[in-house]
Amino acid sequence: MNEYDHKKIETKWQKVWEKKKPNKVKEDSKKKKFYALIEFPYPSGAGLHIGHPRSYVGMDIIARKKRAEGLNVMYPIGWDAFGLPAENYAIKTGINPAIITKKNSDTFKKQIKSLGISFDWSREIDTTDPKYYKWTQWIFLQFLKAGLAYKKKMTINWCPKDLTGLANEEVINGCCERCGTKVEKKEKEQWMLAITKYAERLDKDLDETDFLEKIKIQQRNWIGKSEGAEIDFQIKGNDKKIKVFTTRPDTLFGVTYVVLAPEHEFVGELIAKVSNKADVEKYIKESKTKSEIDRTDAKTEKTGVELKGVKAINPANNEEVPVWLADYVLADYGTGAVMAVPAHDERDWDFAKKYRLEIRDVVMPVRIDYINPHVAGKKVVERKAIQAIIRNPKNGKILCLKWKKQPWTTFVVGGVEEGENVETAARREILEETGIKDLKFIRILGGPVKSEFFAAHKDENRVAYFNVALFELDGDASGTVSKDESEKHEPIWLDLKDIRPDTMRCGELDIWLHRLNNLNNASTEKGLLINSGKFNSKDSESVKQEITEFVGGKWVTKFKLRDWIFSRQRYWGEPIPVVHCEKCGIVPLPDKELPLKLPKVKNYAPTESGESPLASIDKWVNTKCPKCKGKAKRETDTMPNWAGSSWYYLRYMDPKNNKAFADKKKLKYWGQVDWYNGGMEHTTLHLLYSRFWHKFLFDQGLVPTSEPYKKRTSHGMILAEGGEKMSKSRGNVINPDDIVKTVGADTLRIYEMFMGPFDQAIAWDTNNIAGARRFIEKVWKLQEKVVFGNVSASDYGLSTGYATKTDPLSLRGHSDSLNILVHKTIKKVTEDIEDMKFNTAISGMMILVNEIEKGKAVSKEHYEILLRLLSPFAPHFTEEIWANLKNKKSIHTEKWPKYDEKKLVSDTVSIMVQINGKVRGMIEANIEADESFVREEIKKISEINKWLVDKEIKKVIFIKGKLINIVI
């Protein structure tokens, strides 16, 4: 037998596959189809990243297994080739990005081919190929015709150095991704795609998909569906009504002001009437120039300005409330106006505190003390009451009362008497109960809380409406207390950490502690309504719609998702195929004029005014209107790089069609992508965008399904050694070519699949590659042990009693144990591949190899099963051995091994004997042995039996074939 020579073997088989094209597929109505997809790469100048193969190989294993299971598998690849790097390079060097792109994708192709991935190269596509982007443009025009593509004046991110607009994803921490300059805002007309029209379906139809739960959740968060009420606030002395959106109409009686976004449509008119016009104008101007991060950072203090003289009328109680402008209200969400309820909204609370606006509580949380609940038959007494928290500023300790007749510790507590407010009642109670006089009042901890408990000291059920006042000791803590009081309880000082639900008798303690620790005391939880007219004492949650109806509001659904800004002022993208005609306005190009090709330009940089370089080519820009033949100008914006990838999986079905983006029959045959693997970073952009395009095409009757992908999974990133990101600047990049050269593609594949769980980020570890290589060499060397024909049991030389709890392949010394192990391994590998648990699939095969190695010989049958299981992981060397074993056909056309359920277990098993949960021994028994048999067996074994002598058996737990636990 020869030495394992990965170079020779891998180039040999790659040449064969190149010639025979075993992975080329056609529609075949007799076979069930399987469409496997990975995200097609952007062919960057840096070459293939070591992370790319992780996804490709993972899906390759699945694709190869599905082929072996008899499915008609399409596993295509192509190039998502519009993108920034090639364009930046073009700006710098003047070389056409098409040239760079071709060069890069050729490199990628060579690299990917060296990995032996079973792609169908006959379906290769390139988004920058005019034959491809013809259809990207065509689909855009369908959007336009359906009214879903429109132009709108937008504030966009603008880089003053690069003179270009930036997409949101190109802005990193408020700075330009490329040059680091702080991004400004600029108004510009932009093409938009109305993805919001599909928000509801994009959310709901996730139910139909088999995406990973975390992907669904992340998409749902991004879409941001929320239900609430739209309510009109009449402006006093004006016929206009301010429409607000709120998810908490139950708090309507707590509105103490109304806030408009500075961009709100009424502002222009209202400003004429205000008495502080200059201030308001100044504020609007400021908020316009503020950068996006300054404005949206939740940490920065809220700002605003009152529209003095303007009042809005609360439709619930006809109260007049002030109207403010503040940029914490977003113009493009909801209605651009909110009703402010500072008592029950944290943002409104901050704003109200800053500008000293009224805070009115309308929802009272409820707590029932389950440790001291109401006692049946005792009278129920309602009381308005206070508790006082007194803090010693020197050591942070809190004054509490330790009760003498009850096992209680409480805060200072008592009723509110006639004419008292929270502070005066608290001061009186503190004086009575502790004698302390010198106190500084700090604040009241939010609104009232309803608390139900049994007051043992008064022998009555209590319903208390509590408020809490916070004081600080302002001088001496001493004082005299009446005998009456000191018999009831004594004051003690406790650390804040010792004030816990288990140490205090206070059912609503969680609320007070939260309010004590947070300056923002807005209470956002549900409860009973107070100060709310006829809705008082109703449950806040259930009264939402009723209140909405009461004021003539409307129940509506809103989304966080915004329409997709679809234009860029750059060269390297699909030209938007419309003209601007002086007479006819925006006119789409007729289909026969597609593709509208990118013209040649001298300079790839955007113009001074921030237009795409296309704008500077007069010959190209000036054209005729297709409709009226009059003078017209071409659109000079291009599409974002998400355009081509929004439908590429459809083009794979029919990549060369020039009559349609894909043939209907082929679309029908291939249908949905069965399994799509990609990175989590594309969850809210590419994945959402392509679902949107697909749904639109479905509505147009152009595709047969409403969802593009049946199943979506994700892979983890590969990090550099040490856990950092790989990057050129850090100098820690691993080049896949080097690995393929030194240890081979099969080893790289095994290593990447074995390194850790597939969906988890993991650091590269050069040491561990040796393990993958060793495994392959072991399998290679097993060729020496192959016996054609029967192998006697003694030749196996199996280890026995090889059993641990966690080993799913454990053996029990059965004479046929290798056979059992083989079947277990088939089961394990088969199932693990489906779950993308490639690491444990490989470990299962390693266990099998280790066992075979211990014997003197292995049957051809068993060895071939191992090779077939391993072939999707390491396709080259398994093919070589397969040929060495005198097989005529390729291993990759073999059927996937099947396991026999009956052969998975031997009939004798070790049953664990536990006494009081501790393992005291093992007994051998038939797998079907019942409890009484096992108990009889135990009696025979003195080592176990000694634990049972003279002991009363309280309980026996028996699990067939597994364990017996005797409780004594």
Place this chain on the structure above:
RNA sequence: GCUCGGGUGGCGAAACUGGUUAGACGCAAAAGACUUAAAAUCUUUCGACCGAAAGGUUAUGCGGGUUCGACUCCCGCCCCGAGCACCA
């Protein structure tokens, strides 16, 4: 702050729906064999503590709980990663 993941040996990690002595498999390390030597290969050891050994104790981020039995379930807390972030 919110939403999702995670926290297990020196390291990457296993452990089916709570049930066959936690740590499979691999890496690293140590000792030995082979070798003039090294590499490769093979054999053995390898959570911690006590012990000469047999064996015992302890151990899955921390603190409680449920259970005959908990990495797995429940409550509270801490830490790490990812995403979102004034969305009313």
